[in-house]
Structures are given as C-alpha cells and as structure tokens.
Amino acid sequence: QKEVEQNSGPLSVPEGAIASLNCTYSDRVSQSFFWYRQYSGKSPELIMSIYSNGDKEDGRFTAQLNKASQYVSLLIRDSQPSDSATYLCAVNSFGNQFYFGTGTSLTVIP
C-alpha cells in the first residue's frame, strides 16, 4: 500500500464550478498535510497546508482534514482555467520524509 493515494484523474470541471480533490494516507502519526500545484514544466508550488482536523480556507481554496479517516481534501471554488494543473498531496511527520501522492490532473473547461 502506498503511503499517499490520490485519484490520478483526469478531473474536468467547467469554469465556475467547484473542483474536489481527494487524498488518503496510511501513516496514522502523520501531522502535517500539504497541497501542491504543479503546472506542466514547472516545479511544485505549495498552495495549502493544514495541521488540525477541520477546514482551512484561503481565498478560493479550502483544505479539509479528517485524521480519524486519514483523509485530506482540497476544494477549489469558482474554478478558473488558470487552475488547470496537477495537484499533489503530501504528508509529513515532524519534518521527516515527505510522502507525495502521484497527483491529480485537473482541467477547468472555459
């Protein structure tokens, strides 16, 4: 079993819709959770971090964490074509090895 699992997609949503990206992890002691956005040919860019159960909102992005279910998600409201990218989920414990999912490809259709 992989440490971090994501649906590879591709996920397509119309412009203005909500995009929902999901991630599960296997290590119960994980404490830090991150979402990265990676445009084609570019490096991963940190867009959200979350450390406690519940929701964390930043602009159009909301990260949701449920440690009991070992589940973390990212919601993108009012999706824009510029949100089209691959989204990587990452999990970490005490700054040690980061475990990355394989990424979900998102396409926002104008």
Place this chain on the structure above:
Amino acid sequence: DARVTQTPRHKVTEMGQEVTMRCQPILGHNTVFWYRQTMMQGLELLAYFRNRAPLDDSGMPKDRFSAEMPDATLATLKIQPSEPRDSAVYFCASNPEGPSYEQYFGPGTRLTVT
C-alpha cells in the same frame, strides 16, 4: 523573496559523463531534499539532509549517485557515470525547523542523457 535556487536549469550530456547539480536552500531552512520526477514514476525522493547530515539516501542508486551538503548554503547531487535512464527533472526542496515544516521547491534541473 526567499526561494530555493538550482543550477544548471538544463543539462544535456552523453552517457558515461559525470553530472553535478547544485542547490541553494532558502536561508535558515535546515532540511534539504533531492527528488527526481519522471512521467512514469512521478516524484521520487532520492535523499535528504537535516542540519547538513544525511538522514536518508535509500532512494538513490548507490553505485552511481552521491549527495552531499558541504555547507548550509549548498547541496550537491552527482551522477557518475550517467545513463540514459537518469533523464528526468531533479528537484531540490527545503523546509525550516518546525512547527510548519512547509517544504519549498526549486525550479529543477532538467537532465537529458543521450
């Protein structure tokens, strides 16, 4: 604007040649990671250092890859001899001491071995 820097950004070399990639982590970050990304394998961890000490290099092919951190501002990844299967994008990333552990990536070195 603090960021991780990597050199070179692109490298084309012939099989058998030595390749050295360099990384300057964000000032004050004490943990540095080397990753390799390919379409087939995704993002793979090769090695990482904390306070310049190697903590894990189990992801590296030991016979040809080596990673060092000669000082707090420089991390290096060497491949000798290089092979076509080493063609990939190599990323360096760094994060600070806790509690956030937010990891930031450099722009990457795109390596092509012919």
